[in-house]
Amino acid sequence: MHEKRKHQRISCYSKCVVYYEQAKYYGVILNISLSGAAVRLYGMKSGGMKAGDRCSLILCADPAICFYRYAGTVARIGRSAIGLEFIDMAA
Known part of the structure; x- marks a missing residue:
């Protein structure tokens, strides 16, 4: 299978906070690269969140x-x- 990612992902399992709309959600970064991250959020139901929504980390x-x-x-x-x-580093 061909890998579509531009940057290598690094596993890290570090704590983080995601800001989405007017709330903050605590979680852990599963892996991260120069252009993005996979994050597991604690106690969040993603019902209102959708692809393309803005957030910060x-x-x-x-x-x-x-x-x-x-x-x-x-x-x-x-x-x-x-x-x-990540918006600023997506190049």
């Missing part, structure tokens, strides 16, 4: 420490994780 569980948000869009929604594509 911080790379730790404490927004007071890691304040930089990586802007992105929801690329896909799976049963156990969502895929995010």
Whole structure:
């Protein structure tokens, strides 16, 4: 099977926060690359979230420490994780 990704993914299992609409959702980054990440969110039902929606991601569980948000869009929604594509780094 041909790999469509432009950048190599790295498994990391680090805590994160995803900001979507007016809420923040805690989770863990399953893998990450220069252009996106796969994230498992805790306690979130993705009923309202859809591919193409804007969101942002911080790379730790404490927004007071890691304040930089990586802007992105929801690329896909799976049963156990969502895929995010970073907007500023998608080249």
